[in-house]
Amino acid sequence: MENQQFDHKLHLRQLRIDDYDDVRRIMDHVYPSMGGAWTREQFEAMISRFPEGQLCIEDKGRVVAAALSLIIDSSVYGERHTYNQIVGDGTLKNHDPDGDYLYGIDVFVHPDYREMRLGRRLYDARKELCETLNLKGIIIGGRIPGYAKYADKMRPGRYVQMVKNREITDPVLSFQLSNDFHYKRVVPDYWPADHKSRGYGVILEWNNIYYEEKRRLIPRVKTYVRLGVVQWQMRLFDSFEDFIQQVEFFVDAVAGYNADLILFPELFNVPLIARYDQEDPAEAMRSLAEHTEPLRDALIDMAMSYNINIVSGSVPEYRDGRLYNVCFLCRRDGTWDKQYKLHITPDESKTWG
Structure with missing residues (x-):
């Protein structure tokens, strides 16, 4: 990292x-x-x-x-x-x-x-x-x-x-x-x-539903993690803002169940690629990568606002003339990290490389 x-x-x-x-x-x-x-x-x-x-x-x-x-x-x-x-x-x-x-x-x-x-x-x-x-x-x-x-x-x-x-x-x-x-x-x-x-x-x-008549301290350290996994339906969006609104809907819903972490699937932002040149998939994916930083910033804001850690699912990042597949961890304290995909599939290299 x-x-x-x-x-x-x-x-x-x-x-x-x-x-x-x-x-x-x-x-x-x-x-x-x-x-x-x-x-x-x-x-x-x-x-x-x-x-x-x-x-x-x-x-x-x-x-x-x-x-x-x-x-x-x-x-x-x-x-x-x-x-x-x-x-x-x-x-x-x-x-x-x-x-x-x-x-x-x-x-x-x-x-x-x-x-x-x-x-x-x-x-x-x-x-x-x-x-x-x-x-x-x-x-x-x-x-x-x-x-x-x-x-x-x-x-x-x-x-x-x-x-x-x-x-x-x-x-x-x-x-x-x-x-x-x-x-x-x-x-x-x-x-x-x-x-x-x-x-x-x-x-x-x-x-307090956990109250017991006999006074007994309940440990504050959590022994479990509640994880919310999003089943994301691919659909067209009129704008990046509409896409973010849909993302926030899931964050709000999962946070409402007091989950500790929400996980989005790989390339869940790919519907935004529809506005770019479909005859040139590699160039279209590079254009999609322009939304990655704004997406990361929006997820950081949501993580803090809804008090939940967010894993973005891998998204394209174009840096120094190379295209990467990167996943962001946006923590509820406002910090974040990222992990690049270690094993790029042959199809990814052929289609978008």
Whole structure:
């Protein structure tokens, strides 16, 4: 494999105290009207009290997204609680190591990375942490920033129901519902500073189906890999963009089953060759190779956005006057590698050489 220069290098890990400046910049940008960032004292206390619950995604060493949480005893708070009752003074003094639920108190993503689905990746990491700690589930107090447009027309309960029915899309609640969280109730004055939500919070819960009454840690290391193999139907495409749209359909579908890797077949981009000179197959294949780099870049973006590793299936690459058959591995962290086909068939050499 050759050494590559990558646009992104994503890594999921626990937050560290020296990440504060990155976190502060993101929070000040995301919450300018809601108090901005946690103080350094609060941030350090969170990490000191419950380091496993403070997660982040870094890109080349810089934090670009984070999720904060603590453990609570659900019998103490019930469903009618406020954000301030959970977070207290912001130092996680209410964290209860012997509690039964993980409570998500914040998730934020740098605006430049919002198209990469990092929020979903952090939610999945929280679920894995919940399973590892053998907690009953995750509770969050969801915002409903879209409610401001409807506040004069309906009560928040009706708004939530319409979002559940997909009659309305809310930028926060729709995302949380799509991550298997279940609606419990609407709480008034949950977060008074959240004017877009009119102060309301939506209590949501995700249930850990692996929870056992007897406390037992479940290993976080995966013992299996879930692989999705695409059965690709050859069809004509009007443009390269249409082709990429079809590729993304399969990536989205397979990622929806929490697969670790999706495999496309060899020369799955060959329908694009139809626009080139069919009387000269060798030249047509070289023209097809012009799409290889844009295809690779699109697959890298999809791998990060859908949190799945992608194997491209071999495609033509024309370099230094020679035609190669190359396969790309596009990792979900934004890095990639390639492997050239070792044994070219006689027919490939004769037809395209």
